[in-house]
Amino acid sequence: MELFNKTQEEIKTELITAFKNNEYINLTNYNVGGVLRGIFEVVAFFIWLFYDLLNKIFKNAFVQTAEGDWLDLKCTEVGITRKQAVKTIGLVKFARNIAKDENIKIKKGTIVKTKTNSKGKEFVFYTTEEKILVANQTEVFVPVAASYEGKDYNVATHAISILSTTTQGIDYIDNFSDWITTPGEDKECDEDLRARYFLQWTSLAKDSASLYKRLALETQGVTDAVIISEPRGKGTFDLIIRTVSGSPSQEIIIIVSNKINAVREPGIEISVKGPTIKNISINIQLIFYNNVFNFAEKETIAYDAVIAYFNKLKISQDFILSQLATEISTSLKGFLKDIKITSPTQNVTATKYEILQISNIVFSSTKEEEI
Structure with a gap:
């Protein structure tokens, strides 16, 4: 999203054209190497810098597109701060x-x-x-x-x-x-911080579900939260939270529960709990180009890609075979000719209470010439 999308060359050309078309300016030497041309080069550069600054200000004036420190400033306006690394x-x-x-x-x-x-x-x-x-x-x-x-x-x-x-x-x-x-944690990313900003506004409108979710997500250590309405009838909620390691500790559950109990309305019942862990065992066949020799090293890279994929899964998010295959292929680009996930044989779904985790990974590696 840019207000001004012009290169330095375009700006310089527009300046020269404007001067040439102005009947009150009697200048003729616009040739490369001339003094006048050099002045236009410098002026065009500073105009481009000014446009670039305006573009950054415009982009970061809105929470939907703001990034980094700019997003921090916007969130501070509504009392939200970025969760720091641990x-x-x-x-x-x-x-x-x-x-x-x-x-x-x-x-x-x-x-x-x-x-x-x-x-x-x-x-x-x-x-x-x-x-x-x-x-x-x-x-x-x-x-x-x-x-x-x-x-x-x-x-x-x-x-x-x-x-x-x-x-x-x-x-x-x-x-x-x-x-x-x-558990160690990364600094909260822009996407998650932006989501909490919008939850802040919806919770101000007396949306109880958004309020409970916001209070959970602002807690250090909580990486995802899902609110389930009326699991035991009207006026009841289940708040499912996860941490970097998957299931939250009892300490984190108590912290979130205390926050919610301080604001919940009379007659409302809220149960804060961790997700149900659904374990998956995966068998993967890696087919390398015939000039690849160190299978163990490449399998370690593939292992890291699998772990990274599952660490990103949120509560109730399904495991998609093609997504994992893409993650592994990207991490082994230039080495891997093909990949076959032999188990499970189809995508694995998660219920609204579940989170999918790896219980076992088995790799078998071959070269293309051995297939």
């Missing part, structure tokens, strides 16, 4: 193979990390407390925090395996199942 916090096991009659101190600030992934990135964490692996014990769980904010640091089980800070007596480290206590 660091992943969790527990990592520090262990020795054999119990010994000596204490081992794990210092605060000890650095642990994952192996470098297929994209050349490693995820670094540091311990936030000093802990002691006491004598005659083989393990201790130590609180850690990610070095940076973002949901990418919500790494998989057993991914944290490298102890960067030398700690005598520790044989290995590991992050077990459900190791995350506070």
Whole structure:
């Protein structure tokens, strides 16, 4: 959406034409390299800069098209602020193979990390407390925090395996199942912030459903919310919320419930709950060009694409086979000739209470010449 859609060349041409057609201006040398032509070049450039500024102001004057800091300013007008990124916090096991009659101190600030992934990135964490692996014990769980904010640091089980800070007596480290206590989150995107802006207006019009949804979505940690009207009769609501990890913690459910109870009308019953998890097992055949050799590396990239796809699914959103195939093909562009999802064999639907999650991924890789 632009008010002025002109290039510098078009502006310069219009200036020269206007001067040539003005009978009161007696100038004739508009040739390239001339002083006058140089002046027109400079003037056209600054006019173009001015037009570009006007276009940005015009675009960002409306919530529907505003972006970044401009959208933040518009949302501030109605009391909404962008949710900020959050660091992943969790527990990592520090262990020795054999119990010994000596204490081992794990210092605060000890650095642990994952192996470098297929994209050349490693995820670094540091311990936030000093802990002691006491004598005659083989393990201790130590609180850690990610070095940076973002949901990418919500790494998989057993991914944290490298102890960067030398700690005598520790044989290995590991992050077990459900190791995350506070999931990392990305900074709220423009699309989600814009949606909350419009919910703010509809909730002001005494639309109870919009109000409850807005209160849920403004809560740190909540990434999606669905309001279901009259599940148990008139005056009842179910509010289904999800977080980065899928199901919300009891703490988040209590926070959202307290917000809603503070504003709900008498006689209204609202139940805040997490979604029902519907697990999907996927088998994928990757068919590479015959000059591709490192299947394991490419399967890791495909795995990341699958996880990213399912992390974006919202409550009640269906799993579409073609969408996942496109995500994987895009991530392996130039390497992948074809992809076949052999299980499930058809799209998977989700009810209004459900969210779809991966329970297992199996890849089989071949080259085109082997088909």
